[in-house]
Amino acid sequence: MSDSLSASSTPPFADHPFSEYPLAEAWQPTRFAWHAQMRLAGVDEVGRGPLVGAVVTAAVILDPARPIPGLADSKRLSEKRRTLLAADIRTHALAWSLGRAEAAEIDQLNIFQATLVAMQRAVAGLGLAPDAVLVDGNRAPEFGVPAEPVVKGDGRIPAISAASILAKVARDEEMAVLHSQYPEYGFDRHKGYPTAVHLAALERYGPLPEHRRSFGPVSRCLTEDRPLV
Numbered sequence: 188m189s190d191s192l193s194a195s196s197t198p199p200f201a202d203h204p205f206s207e208y209p210l211a212e213a214w215q216p217t218r219f220a221w222h223a224q225m226r227l228a229g230v231d232e233v234g235r236g237p238l239v240g241a242v243v244t245a246a247v248i249l250d251p252a253r254p255i256p257g258l259a260d261s262k263r264l265s266e267k268r269r270t271l272l273a274a275d276i277r278t279h280a281l282a283w284s285l286g287r288a289e290a291a292e293i294d295q296l297n298i299f300q301a302t303l304v305a306m307q308r309a310v311a312g313l314g315l316a317p318d319a320v321l322v323d324g325n326r327a328p329e330f331g332v333p334a335e336p337v338v339k340g341d342g343r344i345p346a347i348s349a350a351s352i353l354a355k356v357a358r359d360e361e362m363a364v365l366h367s368q369y370p371e372y373g374f375d376r377h378k379g380y381p382t383a384v385h386l387a388a389l390e391r392y393g394p395l396p397e398h399r400r401s402f403g404p405v406s407r408c409l410t411e412d413r414p415l416v
Contacts, residue, residue, distance in 0.1 A: 207254045208345045219319050219333035224251075226281070228310055228317035229346025232302050233261070233354040237379030238389070238405055239372075239398045240361060242293060242302050244286040245353035246309035248317055249346050253279040260342040261355040273356040276349045283349075284312030285357055294401040303328035309350075323347045369395060 203214055204221045215221060226248050234242040249255070255275045257268070264272070277283060286309030288301035296304065303326070310320055310330050319333040323340040340347040359378060366374035372388040372395070379385070386404055398405045 205249070205251075205345045207251050208258070210343070210345075212343065214337075214343060216319070216321070216335050218335040221319075225318045226315060227346055228282075228313060228320045229323075229340070229344055229348070229350045230306050230309060230320055231261075231323040231341050231347050231351040231354055232305065233351070233358045234379070235298050235302055236381070237399075238381050238385065238402050239290065239374070239379040239395065240358070240365065241287040241289045242298065242305050243354045243358040243361070244302070244305040244309040245283065245350040245357070246286070246306075246313055246317075246320070247276060247283045247346050247349040247353065248281040248313065248315055249349060250279055250281045255279055255345075255349065258345045258348040258352070260348060261351040263342070264352070266359070269352050269356050272349075272352050276353055280349065282313045282315040283353060284309050284314070285353065286310070286312060290397055290399045293399050297401070298399075321347055323351065365397060 203210060204216065204225065204227055228246045228248050230244060230246045232242055232244045234240060255272065257272060261269055286305040286307070288305040292304070293301040306322065307328050307330060310317065317332055319335070320327065320330045321340060321344055322334060322336045325336050325338055327334040327336045337344055337347065341351040342348065362374045362378045371392055373384045377385045381404055389404055389408055394405050394408050400406060400409060
């Protein structure tokens with residue numbers, strides 16, 4: 188039961204898979220039969236749009252006995268709040284794991300397929316085997332257990348929200364490290380996304396080894412016969 192609910196209150200939609208969390212709308216899986224005590228892993232990714240670095244995924248199995256107040260889509264949270272929640276998730280979840288696909292894999296596979304591979308790696312890294320997996324979006328890879336995509340799941344399903352937070356915090360930390368190595372690119376500001384600042388730096392200094400060569404702005408720089416930094 189959430190700390191925001193009194194001992195005598197009943198959570199809305201108490202028969203849903205995350206009855207310890209007050210959901211804004213009723214939700215039930217359609218691709219598998221949910222039952223109490225199932226281990227449901229939530230999965231999400233961060234980093235499909237940037238021009239540089241890995242796509243990072245996370246898988247989280249929440250502990251019904253230890254609810255984490257404040258879970259939400261990571262994009263709707265401040266950096267400070269995400270960092271605090273990430274620590275709570277790592278402490279209180281039954282299991283969590285990060286997965287990734289590097290820039291070279293993205294160039295080889297394409298960003299969509301690389302994201303699915305990274306999701307599979309996150310689930311494979313869990314210390315506990317899930318009974319089913321819920322994935323943010325409209326597609327789910329093969330995990331060896333039932334899986335269901337949930338459109339806008341990062342704002343609807345607590346375990347997916349938790350995964351989105353862990354993935355976002357992890358990737359932002361990687362961008363901070365990259366910024367310390369190459370401060371002229373401004374990775375601390377845009378996190379690798381194709382902002383005007385990033386595009387201007389790319390044009391001025393050229394691509395880094397960490398840049399995704401198959402992405403248009405990077406590819407165009409490479410066709411200009413500019414060496415990697």
